[in-house]
Amino acid sequence: MADSVDVNKGLPANPEKATLDGKNKFLGMFVFLAGETTMFATFFGTYLGLRSGTGSGPEAADLFQLPLVFIMTMLLLTSSLTSVLATFAMKKNQFAKLKLWMWITFLLGATFLGLEIYEFVEYYEHGLGYTTSAFASSFYTLVGLHGAHVLFGLAWILLLLLRNRKAGITLTNAPKFYAFSLYWHFIDLVWVFIFTVVYLMGIGG
Amino acid sequence: MVSEATNTRKKSVLWDWLTTVDHKKIAILYLIAGTLFFVKAGLMAVLFRIQLIAPEMEFISGQTFNELVTMHGTIMLFLAATPLIFAFANFAIPLQIGARDVAFPFVNALGFWLFLSGGILLSISWFFGGAPDAGWTSYVPLASREFGGLGIDFYVLGLQISGFGTLISGINFIVTIINMRAPGMTMMRLPLFCWTMLVTSMLIVFAFTPLAAGLALLMLDRIFDAQFFIPGEGGNVVLWQHIFWIFGHPEVYILVMPAFGIISEVVPAFSKKRLFGYTSMVFAVLIIGFLSFMVWLHHMFTVGVGPIANSVFAIATMTIAVPTGIKIFNWLFTMWGGKIKFTTAMHFGASFVPTFVLGGVTGVMLAMAPVDHLYHDTYFVVAHFHYIIVGGIVLGLLAGLFYWYPKMFGHKLNETLGIIFFWIFYIGFHLTFFVQHILGLIGMPRRVYTYLEGQGMDTMNFISSVGAFLMSVAIIILVINIIYSALKAERITEKDPWDARTLEWATSTPVAEYNFAQTPQVRSLDPVFYEKIHGNGEMKPAEPLDEIHMPNGSILPFIMGVGMFIAGFGFISFHMDLFISPYVIIAIGGITFFGAMAARSLQNDHGYHIDKETVESMEKELS
Ligand code: HEM
Ligand SMILES: [Cu+2]
Numbered sequence: 001m002a003d004s005v006d007v008n009k010g011l012p013a014n015p016e017k018a019t020l021d022g023k024n025k026f027l028g029m030f031v032f033l034a035g036e037t038t039m040f041a042t043f044f045g046t047y048l049g050l051r052s053g054t055g056s057g058p059e060a061a062d063l064f065q066l067p068l069v070f071i072m073t074m075l076l077l078t079s080s081l082t083s084v085l086a087t088f089a090m091k092k093n094q095f096a097k098l099k100l101w102m103w104i105t106f107l108l109g110a111t112f113l114g115l116e117i118y119e120f121v122e123y124y125e126h127g128l129g130y131t132t133s134a135f136a137s138s139f140y141t142l143v144g145l146h147g148a149h150v151l152f153g154l155a156w157i158l159l160l161l162l163r164n165r166k167a168g169i170t171l172t173n174a175p176k177f178y179a180f181s182l183y184w185h186f187i188d189l190v191w192v193f194i195f196t197v198v199y200l201m202g203i204g205g
Numbered sequence: 206m207v208s209e210a211t212n213t214r215k216k217s218v219l220w221d222w223l224t225t226v227d228h229k230k231i232a233i234l235y236l237i238a239g240t241l242f243f244v245k246a247g248l249m250a251v252l253f254r255i256q257l258i259a260p261e262m263e264f265i266s267g268q269t270f271n272e273l274v275t276m277h278g279t280i281m282l283f284l285a286a287t288p289l290i291f292a293f294a295n296f297a298i299p300l301q302i303g304a305r306d307v308a309f310p311f312v313n314a315l316g317f318w319l320f321l322s323g324g325i326l327l328s329i330s331w332f333f334g335g336a337p338d339a340g341w342t343s344y345v346p347l348a349s350r351e352f353g354g355l356g357i358d359f360y361v362l363g364l365q366i367s368g369f370g371t372l373i374s375g376i377n378f379i380v381t382i383i384n385m386r387a388p389g390m391t392m393m394r395l396p397l398f399c400w401t402m403l404v405t406s407m408l409i410v411f412a413f414t415p416l417a418a419g420l421a422l423l424m425l426d427r428i429f430d431a432q433f434f435i436p437g438e439g440g441n442v443v444l445w446q447h448i449f450w451i452f453g454h455p456e457v458y459i460l461v462m463p464a465f466g467i468i469s470e471v472v473p474a475f476s477k478k479r480l481f482g483y484t485s486m487v488f489a490v491l492i493i494g495f496l497s498f499m500v501w502l503h504h505m506f507t508v509g510v511g512p513i514a515n516s517v518f519a520i521a522t523m524t525i526a527v528p529t530g531i532k533i534f535n536w537l538f539t540m541w542g543g544k545i546k547f548t549t550a551m552h553f554g555a556s557f558v559p560t561f562v563l564g565g566v567t568g569v570m571l572a573m574a575p576v577d578h579l580y581h582d583t584y585f586v587v588a589h590f591h592y593i594i595v596g597g598i599v600l601g602l603l604a605g606l607f608y609w610y611p612k613m614f615g616h617k618l619n620e621t622l623g624i625i626f627f628w629i630f631y632i633g634f635h636l637t638f639f640v641q642h643i644l645g646l647i648g649m650p651r652r653v654y655t656y657l658e659g660q661g662m663d664t665m666n667f668i669s670s671v672g673a674f675l676m677s678v679a680i681i682i683l684v685i686n687i688i689y690s691a692l693k694a695e696r697i698t699e700k701d702p703w704d705a706r707t708l709e710w711a712t713s714t715p716v717a718e719y720n721f722a723q724t725p726q727v728r729s730l731d732p733v734f735y736e737k738i739h740g741n742g743e744m745k746p747a748e749p750l751d752e753i754h755m756p757n758g759s760i761l762p763f764i765m766g767v768g769m770f771i772a773g774f775g776f777i778s779f780h781m782d783l784f785i786s787p788y789v790i791i792a793i794g795g796i797t798f799f800g801a802m803a804a805r806s807l808q809n810d811h812g813y814h815i816d817k818e819t820v821e822s823m824e825k826e827l828s
Contacts, residue, residue: 027384028308035372035413046444050439053441055432056438132432134432134438135439137433137440141422
């Protein structure tokens with residue numbers, strides 16, 4: 001089995017899938033994300049089932065601010081784009097560009113997370129504690145879980161960038177960068193659903 | 206690029222097993238752990254069957270009864286059946302597809318240690334004021350913070366951790382089966398056990414994740430005062446039941462599919478015929494896997510979700526009988542006209558078929574929504590699922606044990622003791638559970654710790670308890686068999702002691718750490734059988750003999766398991782009076798876990814190579 005690939009003539013066109021190990025990581029990541037999808041679906045279902053259960057606490061329409069959420073959405077969508085640019089650079093064996101785009105991805109993601117924390121603090125001050133109502137619990141859990149995924153992704157890419165800062169693109173680290181970018185797209189996609197199901201439906205009814 | 210450091214440093218036995226990433230050793234770890242949990246949960250059943258042996262017994266209290274029943278069910282499903290299945294999956298899949306190991310050996314080891322640390326976390330609940338007592342389904346509000354005790358916290362976190370282990374193992378199996386097949390091993394030549402494990406693993410990916418979500422919700426409710434299942438502030442109790450059964454019904458298929466697979470290996474091997482209707486078997490497995498997500502509501506007919514939903518789910522449930530029936534007939538036709546050899550494995554394999562049919566018939570009866578109001582939460586349900594679980598899953602696993610034992614351990618289990626074991630177990634099983642159908646029909650509710658005299662239940666409960674004792678006697682005979690065979694049985698060195706058909710029987714006994722010195726070229730379904738007929742009996746190699754690349758062992762999976770255990774205990778300790786804050790414990794556990802994870806990702810571990818000369822000399826020694 002092709003464990004080793006001849007790299008004397010330069011990197012192959014798809015360095016992330018050139019080795020069996022890379023192929024395994026690629027497929028494994030997809031399967032993992034399929035599982036994550038059902039997990040998020042369960043939290044979405046819970047939120048949809050409980051979002052009118054506001055008890056004595058505030059309701060969605062009293063709290064949500066579209067401009068802030070819009071900015072957050074744009075930040076995350078852009079970061080998804082920059083991670084694509086990073087993988088393009090990877091396929092062309094341009095390591096400096098890969099690093100640059102990944103760092104930008106990291107910064108955009110970090111800003112997103114900062115805004116999310118700000119948002120939560122804001123809601124808390126408006127009387128939406130975690131235990132206030134079923135709506136509150138399911139909102140914070142769904143959006144917070146997404147935030148935790150962003151946090152994990154940030155730690156991941158930070159580690160990858162620091163570890164490989166001098167490595168160049170190799171058949172070992174290419175699958176890792178690629179797996180990260182798959183994960184990052186997934187997080188982005190989940191956010192699009194959160195934006196629609198939680199925020200737009202929360203404000204529009 | 207590849208580090209030249211080879212792994213020849215002598216390791217102590219303990220260190221070797223703690224750090225192993227070899228799928229064959231992990232299989233044995235699963236086998237041992239699963240057996241221990243199985244024996245433990247079995248003893249619990251004996252205890253509560255003693256309580257039920259006569260009316261108004263006072264052998265154990267109602268509270269202890271609830272704890273025993275809950276732990277029995279939970280352990281049997283999550284910590285006994287699942288790891289035993291994973292034992293055979295780990296051992297057989299790479300061998301059956303002609304691979305050197307699974308796709309992610311490290312993840313494989315991690316899956317085991319997480320399963321074990323979750324299992325131990327659940328088990329230590331006894332020492333902290335009592336085990337969980339709300340049933341293996343842990344319905345709210347019984348299990349919510351208002352009514353459920355500390356034990357439920359152990360349930361939630363123990364299952365969360367072990368479930369995570371199960372999930373990553375499932376992912377690993379999927380990638381292994383899809384990516385690691387030897388040349389010529391097309392999907393439609395895949396042994397049926399691999400097919401069923403592939404579908405099982407997919408069900409794990411799609412069912413254990415909702416379970417993880419549900420357990421997280423329950424934990425947040427119980428420990429952080431969230432409101433998901435508390436009606437006062439807008440929560441909903443039925444939500445838990447939906448989430449639980451969206452997981453729960455696929456779970457029963459997660460367990461039974463691998464048994465289907467084992468039977469589909471054992472029956473052809475001992476009938477000396479190829480599996481009848483291979484293609485239809487594959488499609489039946491796929492259809493069952495799909496349908497298993499469409500029927501969860503049949504566990505909730507009596508909750509009151511309305512007649513339309515009930516009817517739809519009743520019909521969906523009944524359709525599962527069609528692909529299942531296909532499988533039953535295929536097994537029968539495989540045996541039909543075959544030269545059947547009644548080894549112990551074949552005893553289990555053949556008796557699986559009628560027993561499983563009985564469980565399926567009561568399943569269809571339960572699926573009739575209007576009548577289910579009579580059966581629901583009675584012993585009829587208990588009888589139904591034990592015919593499936595013991596009569597299906599356990600018989601399948603025992604068939605697999607006797608079948609693969611020589612490959613795993615280098616000697617057969619004693620056949621005479623095996624057949625005595627079979628008969629005592631089989632009779633005990635029917636005694637225990639057959640009468641429970643009738644008990645249920647005359648109205649004995651499940652999960653109730655005693656009953657009154659003179660309601661026509663005394664004799665049947667007595668019979669049922671005696672059956673349970675017989676099954677324990679049988680298991681003792683199995684243990685004696687294992688010890689006896691380990692000491693006395695003749696060592697075998699032949700590759701194929703059963704004259705079987707699939708690729709695992711082309712490896713040397715005991716299997717070399719790299720499985721196949723040369724990756725085999727697969728030319729047909731049942732490749733070993735094919736080479737016996739059309740070739741010289743040996744697999745043709747697909748590559749020249751060369752050095753072999755192996756993964757390095759690692760202690761990190763074990764450390765990550767310990768980290769998760771500590772963190773899980775930290776969450777539980779919110780409800781305990783400990784001298785350190787729960788946050789400190791969680792932090793220690795979290796840092797251990799994520800620290801080891803980061804260490805792993807920084808490591809760039811390329812494994813090591815066994816050079817050609819060593820491979821050659823090892824091969825000579827083995828043959
Ligand atoms: C194939 C493997 C199967 C397994 C392992 C299995 C296992 C179980 C278990 C554990 C329960 C009890 C759940 C509880 O604790 O409340 C149960 C209930 C039930 N099963 Fe099965 N089952 C299987 C197959 C089937 C089939 C083939 C059908 C129908 C065609 C079926 C229909 C039902 C129904 C309707 C109930 C709910 C009964 C009630 O609670 O009133 N099952 N099963
Ligand atoms: Cu079911």
